[in-house]
Each structure stands twice: as C-alpha cells, then as structure tokens.
Amino acid sequence: MAFQIDRVVFAWAHLEALASAFASARLTTDYGGIHTNGATHMATLGFGDGSYLELVSVRQPGQQAPVWQHHIATNGGICAWSVSVGDVHKISNRLRTLGMPVDGPRSSSRRRPDGETIEAEIAFVGAEGMGSLHPFMITDRTPRENRVRISDSIDGSGLAGLDSVVLAVPDVETAAIEFQRVYGAGEPVDIDTDAFPGRTVQLHDEPVAITSPAAADDWVARRLAIYGPTPCACLVRSTNMGASHERLPLTGPTRFGDRDVAWLDSETLHSLRLGVVPE
Numbered sequence: 001m002a003f004q005i006d007r008v009v010f011a012w013a014h015l016e017a018l019a020s021a022f023a024s025a026r027l028t029t030d031y032g033g034i035h036t037n038g039a040t041h042m043a044t045l046g047f048g049d050g051s052y053l054e055l056v057s058v059r060q061p062g063q064q065a066p067v068w069q070h071h072i073a074t075n076g077g078i079c080a081w082s083v084s085v086g087d088v089h090k091i092s093n094r095l096r097t098l099g100m101p102v103d104g105p106r107s108s109s110r111r112r113p114d115g116e117t118i119e120a121e122i123a124f125v126g127a128e129g130m131g132s133l134h135p136f137m138i139t140d141r142t143p144r145e146n147r148v149r150i151s152d153s154i155d156g157s158g159l160a161g162l163d164s165v166v167l168a169v170p171d172v173e174t175a176a177i178e179f180q181r182v183y184g185a186g187e188p189v190d191i192d193t194d195a196f197p198g199r200t201v202q203l204h205d206e207p208v209a210i211t212s213p214a215a216a217d218d219w220v221a222r223r224l225a226i227y228g229p230t231p232c233a234c235l236v237r238s239t240n241m242g243a244s245h246e247r248l249p250l251t252g253p254t255r256f257g258d259r260d261v262a263w264l265d266s267e268t269l270h271s272l273r274l275g276v277v278p279e
Contacts, residue, residue, distance in 0.1 A: 003183070003206050005162045006138055007054050007148075008234045009080040009131065010272060011071035015057035019043050021268035022055070025249050028153040029055060033112045039063045040072075042110070046148040047236070049161030053274075067130050071227065077272045078231045080131025081165045082122075088139040092123045098182055101127050105139075118147050133167060133175065133229040134182075157247045158240035163277050164207035168220050168232035172199050172212045175229070179203060179210075191257030195233070195273070196220060202257055233273035235261060241278050250276060 012018035019029045022045065029043040032054075045053040057072055058065050065072050071079035085091050088105045095102050104123035111117050119141040126134035140147065169175040176188035186204030193200050198214035211232065213221035223232055235256070238244040245262065249269075253260035261275040 003135070003185075003208060004084050005051055005135075005165065005207050006082040006084040007052050008078060008162060008165060008231065009054045009056055009068070009082070011068045011076050011079040012055065012057050013061070013072060013075050015041060015043060015055060018055050018057070018268075021266060023153075025264055025266045025269055026153060026157075026247055028151065029053075030149070030151055031113055032148075033110050034059065036109045036111070037066050040065050040067070044148045044151070045154070046151045047154060047159060047161040048150055050144065050148070051162040052148045053162075053234075074226070076227060078234060079227075080129075081135045081231055081234070082131055082138050083135045084144075085137045085139055088121050088123050088137050091137060092125075095125060095182065100125055100134075100182055103130075105137075108138075112146075116146060118142055120147070128229045132227075132231070133169065156243060158238040158243040159276070160237045160239050160279055162207070163235040163237040163279075164202075164209055165231050166196070166200070166209045166211055166233040166235070166273075167229065168223055169210055169212055169229045170224060172201050172210050175210050176201060176203065179206075179208065189257075193256045193261075194254040195256065195261065195263070195275070233275060235275045235277045237279040238276050239279050241276070244276050248276070 029045045032042045032044050034041045041059050043055040068079045092102045105121040108122045109119045120138050122138045124130045124136045179185040185206050188201035191202050196211040197218040198212045200211040202209045249265045250262035251265045259277050261277050264274045
C-alpha cells in the first residue's frame, strides 16, 4: 500500500481562532461547513495537488466531539492524517487479516456552505486512535474536487502540497517494523534534524517520518504523555522557497535529513510545527 497523503488534521477549541492564526500568517483558509454529526465544523487550506490541511473544532463551546475531542479541548494542534485509497472496503479486509483493528468502513458526509453534499467512506485503523499513528483511509463517493479546492491564499506562496507527516512514538524501531508489516513500507533511514530531540527516521520512499523522545522531559515525550502516539509535525512542499520566505513568516532553514526545512513562526502556529521544504 503506497501512501498518498490526503490531508493532515489540526484540532483547536475554537475554529475561528485557529483560522485567524493561519490568516495572520497570510494563509487564509476556506470554511468547509458542518459535519453530519452536527457537533463539529471545519475549514481547509487546499493545495494544488489536491492535498490539504483541515482545521476542525466543535461548533459551540463545551460540545463533545465524536472524534479528536481531547485534541480539540486542549488546543492540541495536529491530531490525525489520512490517505486516499481506491477501495476502502478491500483494504480494510486485508488489514483485518493481518490482525489490525479496523473501525469501518462507515459513511461520512458534509454539507458545504453552498449546499453541496460531500460523501465518502472512511475507515479508522489501529488501536491508538482515529488517524493518530496509523492513517485513516478515505474513498470518495462524490467527485474528489468537490471536497476541497485550492485556497486563494496559496497563490504566489510556492506551496504545492503535503510532503510528509512526522509521527511521535515511544520507540522508533517498533513503529517502523509495524509500518513495514502492515503496509509494506520501506526501510527506516536515520536522518539528522534539529527540530526533534530524539532519534528520527524516514521510511524509505514514503512520505512518513517517525521520531521518539531523547529524554523524559523533552517536548516529544510531553506530547506522548498527553496524546499518545500521534502526528507531531507535517511538512509542505514548495516549488519556490524564495517566494515562500517572502510571503510567509518562516524561520531560517534547519536540516531535515538531506533537505532544509523552514518552520512557520507566528506565535500561535509555532506550536503546530508546520514546515516548508523544497520540492
């Protein structure tokens, strides 16, 4: 199973606050509407390759979200990732034969502000949570282009699409072996990076990196203590790093394996660990 990252999800207590933080970094998102659960709503930052960031929250303070409630209530930021698959039923059955817990497939829908209904089937994989360590899978039942469009604010920024996701786990080796067993993922390759305190590996030829703590009190360890194994960062490709630096509040480059990465550096978005890398 080749990973094609569909989206990365960010959870926050107030959708408007998180959307405003993105807008202050000149990345204005598009309101996407209310989920059919009635409790949550969302916004998107869509890229040219069809991938996107999804911002999600409850509609009213104090509501309980059926998914990602802990992340929402605590301004947890990145909480999940998904992959597009051709037949979610077929892949779900195959994963079950490998002993993987699979919740679904189930129908999912959302009504856009213009009244258009978006429909898909999704399945959540693994025991860690919905799209946390393992990606949740989605098969569209309405045209894919109806689900998300390229955001106007992307124009001129150089941003082209999601590059990779970084997963925080207690033990890199155990997680890498799991991804190889379940998905046939490539071998883990150790990479040097200043952004993560412990051992970090990239799965060969896959848009997935895995990191673990170096000490009991570093930020990866603290995040694991609160949320368990979960994404802790994601990287976005840029076709023009000069334009990205000109348009966006980015740090200077730091190493991420054989590439440089610049991180969004606004006060709120700093905690989201959203990086930009050259294509």
